[in-house]
Amino acid sequence: MKTLVIAEHDNGRLATASLNAVTAATRFGGEIDVLVAGSACDAAVAQAQGIAGVARVLKVDAGHYAEPLAENLAVLVQRVAGEGGYRAVLVGATSFGKNLAPRVAALLDVAAVSDVVAITAPGRYERPIYAGNVMVAVESDQAVDVLTVRTTAFDAAAAGGGAAVESLAAGPDLALSRVLGRELSKxxxxxxGAAAIVVSGGRGIGSGENYQRLLEPLADTLGAALGASRAAVDAGFVPNDYQVGQTGKIVAPGLYVAVGISGAIQHLAGMKDSKVIVAINKDPDAPIFQVADYGLVADLFEAVPELTGSLSGT
Structure with a gap:
């Protein structure tokens, strides 16, 4: 039995989600192949070679794969999956994976299974519904399953492998879309998505200025990533790539600090798997306290500076 993992990368470095997908693929047993399609992507290929448990890296190097356009990649994956006799095709449940997997499934004439959090056997999966409040078991008798796997449910695969590299012919350039530019925040x-500690702010922060003044020093002291609820993003406090929740990023850090976040079900769906949750909110009935390991009912404008000062020793 063979499984195929579609690598997400920027031609120089694999996304962590690809390492999580490899771990998920090990649940099938048998050989694991990783498809790296890109342009001048030798660095990404070399990294894929070093992943423990990977048997082969399938390299496809062509100019029209310089950007990960789902239309071109889906046709390539359809061909590779069909010729390779794979039992399953896996990709991380990121924006990249969610864009690609349904197209691949449609081309293979199978149903995709999204947001998989457990693989109990080939063809038997678990996934959340209703914003994570219900877990459902999915059974599939398809010849090939196309899965997106929730990255927080599987550890990143370790290094230490020595996979062989096989070069494959490129698929067609369908020219259905193109990338005009990127604006990347540094x-x-x-x-x-991969931070060990996350500090998030919600509507209770009040403004973008307050977010920067209160949460950035706390995050710097803890060495944490910054996140936010959808309400804070919609209010313009922070960019939308900060959003944690059902329609944002799914995170499961060792420590999640929720400041001024009421705890709407959509937000909880994105962070309730965190190992330790600390909530600061002036409303003692806020839903966030139902999932918090430690809760502080207090005015965040007083509590957060005091917490930051205590942690930094000032």
Whole structure:
């Protein structure tokens, strides 16, 4: 039995989600192949070679794969999956994976299974519904399953492998879409989806200025990534790539600090798997306290500076 993992990368470095997908693929047993399609992507290929448990890295290098356009990639994955005899095709449940997997499934004429959090056997999966309040078991008798896997449910695969590399012919350039440009935010803080500590702010913060004044020093002291609720993002306090929740990023850090977040079900769906949750809110009936390991009912404008000062020793 063979499984195929679609690598998410920027031609130089694999996304952490790809390492989580490899771990998920090990639940099938048998060989694991990783498809790296890009342009001048030797660095990403070399990193994929070093992942423990990977048997082969399938390299496809062509100019029209310089950007991860789902239309071109889906046709390529359809061909590779069909010719390779794979039992399952896996990709991380990121924006990249959610864009690609349904297209691949449609081309293979199968139903995709999204947001998988457990693989009990080939064809038997678990996934959340109703914002994570209900877990459902999915059974599939399809010849090939196309899965997106929730990255927080599987550890990142370790290094230490020595996979062989096989070069494959590129698929067609369908020219259905193109990338006109990118605006990338740069930060010295950890990446939100992979951070060990996350500090998030909600509507209770009041403004973007308060967010920066209160939460950035706390995050710097803890070495944490910054996040936010949808309400804070919609209010313009922070950019939307800070959003944690059902329609944002799913995180499961060792420590999640929720400041001024009431705890709407959509937000809880994105962070309730965190190992330790600390909530600061002036409303003792806020839903966030139902999932918090430690709760502080207090005025955040007083509590957060005191907490930051205590942690930094000032």
């Amino acid at each position: 930060s010295e803080r950890p990446e939100l």
